[in-house]
Amino acid sequence: MANVFSNIGEWVTDRAPGLMPVYRKHMTEYYAPKNFNIWYYFGSLALLVLVNQIVTGIFLTMNYDPSASGAFDSVQYIMRDVEWGWLIRYMHTTGASLFFVVIYLHMFRGIIYGSYQKPRELVWLLGMLIFLVLMAEAFMGYVLPWGNMSFWGAKVIVSLFGTIPVIGKDLVEWIMGDFLPADATLNRFFALHVIALPLVLLLLVVLHLAALHEVGSNNPDGVDVKHGPKGNRWDPTKPADGIPFHPYYTVKDLVGVGLFLAIAAFIIFFQPTFGGWFLEHDNSIPANNLVTPAQIKPVWYFTAFYAIVRMIPSALGTAVWGVLGMFGAIVLLFLMPWIDAGKVRSIRYRGTGFKVALTLFVLAFFGLMLIGTDSTAELIPMFFGANVDVTAIENLFGRVMVLIYFGFFVFLWLYTHLGWEKTKPVPERVTTHD
């Protein structure tokens, strides 16, 4: 048997001599720093979830009906009559939420260890593009079950484009293909969700990894192993503090994968709606353009950005500022490599100002999520009593959070470009070398 495999291997290598070098470049001879910590699991986990979404998505399309009259029924058909349909659907819906959990942690890792700094700007930009496409992908996927939240969520989000002066109204109709989210909207969102955006996503992921493997991975110390001493057990010309990605990080990631899947399985089998956070109660009611849900809010992973739209007031007769603010919040993340001119990468050696600012930034992000999920409507009376003006307190709190969010980028620019940051000395090599 082993003979057969090696014969096949030889046969392929004879005809495609370029394949093995590619495999070696990206796996067995890709030397990654040996000091990756827990934050470095989320890249491979994101890839895992992407594969899960594609595979479960394929099976869902086999029974899903992308029409306004049939979509809702077909989802219930999948949940009840399709063999294992409930499992496939819960894997897809849980995967969607966990995708964002993993991506947010992956992005946060990039920020704390300065992984976007030179020479990895391109890796960061491609990653941010992935995030952007993923948001579009998730939004359109959310519309497909055609529940009442799907309908009203689609209406609100598409209406955001309506705030653009002059062309806004026509643009909204053009996007929806109707005056309201309708059959035409559902058809095109289905097409975009199952083929167009996944193709873009896959291409971007390939480019993201290719760009990473050109420059090499960063690490928790933020030192460049490529500039350190040379020579390891496998290759005298390669970094001394690097180890082959395969098998070292493949077996290590396997541990992360196991734990991640155990958590995902716990949710899928015991708490698939996650108390209405992953699958919302109002989406168990079919789309109805005459009945507005008590509160229209996006799924949890969009709520921070949605809160920015809500908190920025209209001015000069247009509400476009909130929408600009929301897109600006994402554009600024794109620009991180140029906003942050820090001399060191890792938070381990950065100045106190950076640590404080980043903590506030994270708190502001969670604060905005509280507003976007409408949790503030319950929390404010709890803390300030039932008779207070909830909207006034929410606006004050929310606007402070918006200011902190944007203030982080302003501060970081000033802090690093004007040389205010007092950094600690960075070691020559990763701290765990022998």
Next chain:
Amino acid sequence: MIKRYISLFALAFGLMLGAAAVIAQESPALPAAGNNLRDVASLRRGAHIFFNYCVGCHSLKYMRYERIADDLGLTEDDVMNNLNFTGAKFGDPVISHMPADDAQKFFGKAPPDLSLEVSAKGADWVFAYLNSFYLDPKSPIGWNNTVLPNAAMPFPLWELQGVQVPVMAPAKPGDDPQIEKLSLLHPGTLTPEQYQQAARDVTNFLEYVSEPAALQRRSYGIWVVLFLLGFTFLAYLLKKEYWKDVH
């Protein structure tokens, strides 16, 4: 290293428990339904009440008779003789006989399909709703409900629960009087405790109907999670073995 994994594990499950606590507190205004999907006897009693009192108006269009028989451990004869009064086939979904147009005329609003009622509103809500009907001469149908004010639904379970009337709280001058609680004017065929259980059984049945897969996923779930934790442990041992020479 292993300490780190343990703490991560603890953190993850701590978060999970926290989330479960949040889930449990979701509707603090309503008392807990206290139903249990694993109580098959309760599901059967709930089905019995549903098919005797509710299906006249409400359909379960996503639920097939055959599936109910399978999941509740009933035979085809049980279901066809005791639950199915519409002449539908065993493999058909549960569709009420009331024509939608007539229903619209009778009640002003067609009775909703209840297939996903518990998914949409929650078990606690359904349980509270079934407990909160009262006599209201001002309502066109003679009944009202404190959980869903001005509900268009007459109370079909009155002969079980009896007839409730509102007890008004003393109102401040200028305010409309508010209902403080409901009290039983005429007792029904069931005692209040028995009726609570009946309402719980119907709620339980409707929770099952809104997601029949819930019965399966819980029984598979524990094995899947245990398998994955075992896999994680083996993967950890493998990783340790490979990493022995990395310092």
